[in-house]
Amino acid sequence: MAALTMTTPLSPNLSLNEIAERLQGYDPQALSARHVNDFLAQLVQPVREQETVPLMQAHGRILAQDVVSPISVPPHDNSAMDGYALRGAELLSDRPTPLQVVGTAFAGSAWQGTVNAGECVRIMTGAIMPTGLDTVAPQELVKVDGDRVQIPPGLLQAGDNRRLLGEDLMAGQPALRAGTRIAPAACGLLASLGLPSVPVWRKPKVAYFSTGDEILSLGEAPREGAVYDSNRYTVAGLVQALGCELIDMGVVRDEPAALEQAFVDAAAQADAIITSGGVSVGEADHTKAMMKKLGDVAFWRIAMRPGRPMAVGRIERGERSALLFGLPGNPVAVMVTFAAFVRPALQQLMGWQAPALPLLKAKSTEALRKKPGRTEYQRGIVRTNPAGKLEVSITGNQGSGVLSSMMQANGLIVLGHAQGNVAVGDEVDVMMFDGHL
Numbered sequence: 101m102a103a104l105t106m107t108t109p110l111s112p113n114l115s116l117n118e119i120a121e122r123l124q125g126y127d128p129q130a131l132s133a134r135h136v137n138d139f140l141a142q143l144v145q146p147v148r149e150q151e152t153v154p155l156m157q158a159h160g161r162i163l164a165q166d167v168v169s170p171i172s173v174p175p176h177d178n179s180a181m182d183g184y185a186l187r188g189a190e191l192l193s194d195r196p197t198p199l200q201v202v203g204t205a206f207a208g209s210a211w212q213g214t215v216n217a218g219e220c221v222r223i224m225t226g227a228i229m230p231t232g233l234d235t236v237a238p239q240e241l242v243k244v245d246g247d248r249v250q251i252p253p254g255l256l257q258a259g260d261n262r263r264l265l266g267e268d269l270m271a272g273q274p275a276l277r278a279g280t281r282i283a284p285a286a287c288g289l290l291a292s293l294g295l296p297s298v299p300v301w302r303k304p305k306v307a308y309f310s311t312g313d314e315i316l317s318l319g320e321a322p323r324e325g326a327v328y329d330s331n332r333y334t335v336a337g338l339v340q341a342l343g344c345e346l347i348d349m350g351v352v353r354d355e356p357a358a359l360e361q362a363f364v365d366a367a368a369q370a371d372a373i374i375t376s377g378g379v380s381v382g383e384a385d386h387t388k389a390m391m392k393k394l395g396d397v398a399f400w401r402i403a404m405r406p407g408r409p410m411a412v413g414r415i416e417r418g419e420r421s422a423l424l425f426g427l428p429g430n431p432v433a434v435m436v437t438f439a440a441f442v443r444p445a446l447q448q449l450m451g452w453q454a455p456a457l458p459l460l461k462a463k464s465t466e467a468l469r470k471k472p473g474r475t476e477y478q479r480g481i482v483r484t485n486p487a488g489k490l491e492v493s494i495t496g497n498q499g500s501g502v503l504s505s506m507m508q509a510n511g512l513i514v515l516g517h518a519q520g521n522v523a524v525g526d527e528v529d530v531m532m533f534d535g536h537l
């Protein structure tokens with residue numbers, strides 16, 4: 101079937117200190133968004149275990165090997181229309197071309213007869229072009245009189261309405277590259293090559309738990325000062341929409357023994373661990389201390405809004421090593437840090453050579469205050485104005501706990517690190533929600 105690919109050789113597991121030393125201008129107390137991405141790109145080792153899955157179950161998976169076309173698609177020159185197959189060289193330019201119909205070519209089998217000068221073959225869409233014929237006159241153009249037809253002049257050129265062998269995919273040529281996500285078009289393409297199953301990378305397992313003593317699980321009675329755990333549900337959706345397997349560990353109490361048990365359990369099964377809450381500066385909780393005790397972890401203050409604090413690292417359990425993403429607790433900050441940092445890191449873990457999605461440019465309908473020196477992600481509503489141009493406004497309340505703003509928005513306005521205030525009518529970048537957010 102598919103030829104084995106050379107995958108990029110794995111770089112050795114670098115410690116966080118080694119990665120930090122390689123990054124120019126690394127400052128854990130004021131890290132730019134770009135530094136975070138660069139750091140994670142060096143930290144994450146892709147899951148390099150292959151499995152073969154039936155094509156019907158391959159949707160959303162990441163191809164583990166290049167696929168070389170075993171056949172050409174289409175396998176023969178064939179007709180793109182119902183009509184009459186003829187020799188293009190016989191078409192007259194100044195008067196109708198008269199032709200004698202000598203047979204009918206149906207899709208699914210080759211018509212075996214021979215065609216002499218002045219003759220044509222009735223042909224159906226998809227039927228193999230009879231030997232020597234290169235052009236199809238669509239039936240609606242043709243005057244038919246019994247077994248004789250007339251092709252009007254000036255409407256057809258030699259080669260029209262014929263599909264060429266291999267014009268879609270040629271045997272022996274690469275059809276899909278390793279690292280491609282198998283979206284519906286890729287699934288169909290693999291099917292067109294006759295491949296019943298495909299080699300894909302194993303789905304990374306991602307464990308998640310929420311931390312914080314004020315966090316209520318669903319089903320618990322409301323109580324003063326407590327909030328329901330929404331992060332568990334947003335992260336579950338984000339992780340699964342990306343194509344990773346979720347290990348849902350619920351809410352973990354802010355007690356050293358419970359946290360230690362949770363981290364140890366998670367690291368024993370998962371390729372990555374995501375937590376929310378308890379990584380802010382001055383948190384009176386045990387999450388940070390436990391991360392530090394069990395793993396190689398850096399605690400960052402990122403020059404961004406929302407979502408300043410974040411912990412990143414690795415927890416080793418025997419042979420296994422799990423990535424760790426300690427996200428802030430605020431519900432919008434969780435989604436924004438996921439979109440900006442965790443998603444690209446998980447894509448790398450999946451082996452997905454994801455093409456960078458272009459940001460949209462839209463004119464801001466309002467003035468936005470922005471301090472240079474940090475990246476801001478504002479929830480935005482992009483629409484087409486009456487002049488047909490894209491414009492964007494921000495949702496009312498930009499509080500980092502206001503999850504309903506993520507519902508009103510259809511994208512995040514990304515105000516870059518160096519950017520200052522935005523005036524009405526200025527163009528801004530927008531990361532559109534693409535169904536994964």
Ligand code: AMP
Pocket residue numbers: 310311312314315327328329330331332376377378379380383428429430431501
């Ligand atoms: P923290 O990062 O722990 O200081 O939390 C910041 C804010 O996010 C606090 O108001 C928390 O109550 C809230 N928060 C933390 N975890 C969650 C969660 N799992 N679901 C909803 N809100 C949360």
Ligand code: MG
Pocket residue numbers: 311312377378383385429
């Ligand atoms: Mg907390």
